[in-house]
Amino acid sequence: MAAHGGDQRGGWLRLGGLQDPLNEPLTGAPITAKRSEDLNPWSVSLQGSQPLYRxxxxxxxxxxxxxxxxxxxxxxxxxxxxxxxxxxxxxxxxxxxxxxxxxxxxxxxxxxxxxxxxxxxxxxxxxxxxxxxxxxxxxxxxxxxxxxxxxxxxxxxxxxxxxxxxxxxxxxxxxxxxxxxxxxxxxxxxxxxxxxxxxxxxxxxxxxxxxxxxxxxxILPQVDLVAELSRAEEQSTNGSRTDQAALQVQVTVPLYxxxxxxxxxxxxxxxxxxxxxxxxxxxxxxxxxxxxxxxxxxxxxxxxxxxxxxxxxxxxxxxxxxxxxxxxxxxxxxxxxxxxxxxxxxxxxxxxxxxxxxxxxxxxxxxxxxxxxxxNLSGDRYDPVKHYDESRGRWFGFD
The missing domain is CATH 1.20.1600.10 (Outer membrane efflux proteins (OEP))
Structure with a gap:
């Protein structure tokens, strides 16, 4: 039950992962890596989002x-x-x-x-x-x-x-x-x-x-801050490389x-x-x-x-x-x-x-x-408050 509080607080954060070029997730969604079949051109992108209003x-x-x-x-x-x-x-x-x-x-x-x-x-x-x-x-x-x-x-x-x-x-x-x-x-x-x-x-x-x-x-609007970094390189043309960065606010308004x-x-x-x-x-x-x-x-x-x-x-x-x-x-x-x-x-x-x-x-x-x-009974007592405080801010781990 104490871990449930940390689970819901995770809604304040968004973390990235990896995704292959065919959109098959490895550990998450926001990070993508693209490669061509002849392995000469390649690109990689990193995308992350932070909820501002949900x-x-x-x-x-x-x-x-x-x-x-x-x-x-x-x-x-x-x-x-x-x-x-x-x-x-x-x-x-x-x-x-x-x-x-x-x-x-x-x-x-x-x-x-x-x-x-x-x-x-x-x-x-x-x-x-x-x-x-x-x-x-x-x-x-x-x-x-x-x-x-x-x-x-x-x-x-x-x-x-x-x-x-x-x-x-x-x-x-x-x-x-x-x-x-x-x-x-x-x-x-x-x-x-x-x-x-x-x-x-x-x-x-x-x-x-x-x-x-x-x-x-x-049924309310949602606002997210979306950031993206990308790099693309073409080895067949003397190492041509392109770096891009973008930061935008994304607003989603439900209609029906x-x-x-x-x-x-x-x-x-x-x-x-x-x-x-x-x-x-x-x-x-x-x-x-x-x-x-x-x-x-x-x-x-x-x-x-x-x-x-x-x-x-x-x-x-x-x-x-x-x-x-x-x-x-x-x-x-x-x-x-x-x-x-x-x-x-x-x-x-x-x-x-x-x-x-x-x-x-x-x-x-x-x-x-x-x-x-x-x-005032003797012996060890389970302290739910102490256990909750230990689990409250834990973002990683199982213990």
């Missing part, structure tokens, strides 16, 4: 190329954000599912001890066979929940390896969240200014407008070209109008995405607050139910239910914390700030 075509093509480059940068940033968000989601899912597995493993151990205690109490007549059966059933359910959570963890690990390229080892705890927009209004404002999809749509629309000017240039150029102009105008509509549609989508992401983040934070309260309350309730069960005022089922409620609230808290992290980075992606540069 109806605004070169300016429009250069502007279109620059706008396409900017649109390409927006697409690059959009891809970068998608990749980083996928990595964050994969990382968080592994961390979250690992925590859920650990909670289920602890619950299985607790229920095994509860079953052993129920069996001991049954042998001394403190509880009934029904109480033991309830403990056995709850343990079996907890084992099945553990297996399901392990399967979820394995799936999260597979997704991590697919996204990152390496299997997850021992992952570090989630780092603190980066700075986020404090309000929904600010999130929407940042998204309108920095979202890469919207930036891309804007530059695509500008490039389409340049396309109108390019099409209009085909079957109307195709006007059709192209109208087509490009319609394309530009369509691109403008896409800008408006993309902006509405970006604003909606930023608002939804902010709402999801706020909801996740509210769930975390509620689940922390639930964990604290269920922990206290479980302790009380166990004490009451020891004196016979609570049944084994009451204890089992209290343990299950505590586990449920703990799992919900872990998942809410993961949801908050993903929602935060989804918000960063929606506003256009989920980039390696904004996150």
């Amino acid at each position: 109806g605004g075509r070169t300016v429009a093509e250069t502007s279109a190329a620059d706008n396409q480059i900017q649109a390409g940068r927006g697409q690059l940033n959009s891809v970068e954000q998608s990749v980083l968000l996928a990595v964050v989601q994969a990382y968080v899912n592994v961390i979250t599912n690992q925590a859920v597995v650990e909670l289920n493993e602890k619950n299985v151990e607790v229920l095994r001890r509860e079953l052993e205690a129920s069996q001991d109490r049954f042998r001394v007549g403190e509880v009934t066979r029904t109480d033991v059966a309830q403990s056995e059933a709850r343990l079996a359910e907890s084992v099945s929940q553990l297996e399901v959570s392990k399967a979820d963890l394995d799936g999260a690990r597979q997704a991590y390896e697919r996204v990152v390229g390496n299997a997850p080892g021992t992952l570090a705890a989630l780092p603190s969240l980066p700075p986020l927009p404090p309000t929904a209004e600010e999130a929407r404002a940042i998204a309108v200014a920095e979202n890469p999809d919207l930036i891309t749509a804007r530059y695509v629309e500008l490039a389409a407008r340049d396309g109108i000017d390019v099409a209009i240039s085909t 070209q079957s109307g195709a150029e006007y059709a192209t102009i109208r087509q490009n105008q319609q394309t530009a109008s369509q691109r403008l509509s896409q800008v408006s549609e993309t902006q509405r989508t970006v604003i909606e995405s930023a608002s939804n992401a902010f709402d999801q983040l706020e909801a996740a934070r509210a769930v975390i607050v509620s689940q922390k309260q639930a964990v604290a309350a269920n922990s206290l309730a479980l302790e009380g139910v166990r004490q009451e069960s020891s004196v016979g005022s609570r049944t084994v089922l009451d204890v089992l239910n209290a343990e299950q409620e505590l586990l449920n609230s703990q799992v919900a808290l872990v998942r809410a914390q993961g949801d908050e992290y993903i929602a935060a980075f989804t918000l960063l992606s929606a506003v256009g700030r989920l980039t390696a540069q904004n996150l």
Whole structure:
């Protein structure tokens, strides 16, 4: 894409080449060499032209190329954000599912001890066979929940390896969240200014407008400065030689070209109008995405607050139910239910914390700030501006 800008700037220059006497190009057109069949007379000419005015075509093509480059940068940033968000989601899912597995493993151990205690109490007549059966059933359910959570963890690990390229080892705890927009209004404002999809749509629309000017240039006059040098020599007449030089301004005025150029102009105008509509549609989508992401983040934070309260309350309730069960005022089922409620609230808290992290980075992606540069990530980064500057004025070469 960066090389495209240099390609369009080539419209400012005209370079010569070689052509044999039969008008068969060797490397270009303006230079001609003529020779007779007996090789006595010969002539050579050099002709070059410099565009002075092309109806605004070169300016429009250069502007279109620059706008396409900017649109390409927006697409690059959009891809970068998608990749980083996928990595964050994969990382968080592994961390979250690992925590859920650990909670289920602890619950299985607790229920095994509860079953052993129920069996001991049954042998001394403190509880009934029904109480033991309830403990056995709850343990079996907890084992099945553990297996399901392990399967979820394995799936999260597979997704991590697919996204990152390496299997997850021992992952570090989630780092603190980066700075986020404090309000929904600010999130929407940042998204309108920095979202890469919207930036891309804007530059695509500008490039389409340049396309109108390019099409209009085909019906406008063109002015070229044409220079020609020639030498002719006749060896059979004592080396007679003739040198000529000419410099002229050539003006080309289109009169009628079957109307195709006007059709192209109208087509490009319609394309530009369509691109403008896409800008408006993309902006509405970006604003909606930023608002939804902010709402999801706020909801996740509210769930975390509620689940922390639930964990604290269920922990206290479980302790009380166990004490009451020891004196016979609570049944084994009451204890089992209290343990299950505590586990449920703990799992919900872990998942809410993961949801908050993903929602935060989804918000960063929606506003256009989920980039390696904004996150201060280490490692080599591709710099499109540097690459563009290196290619901008390069008239020769492939690298």
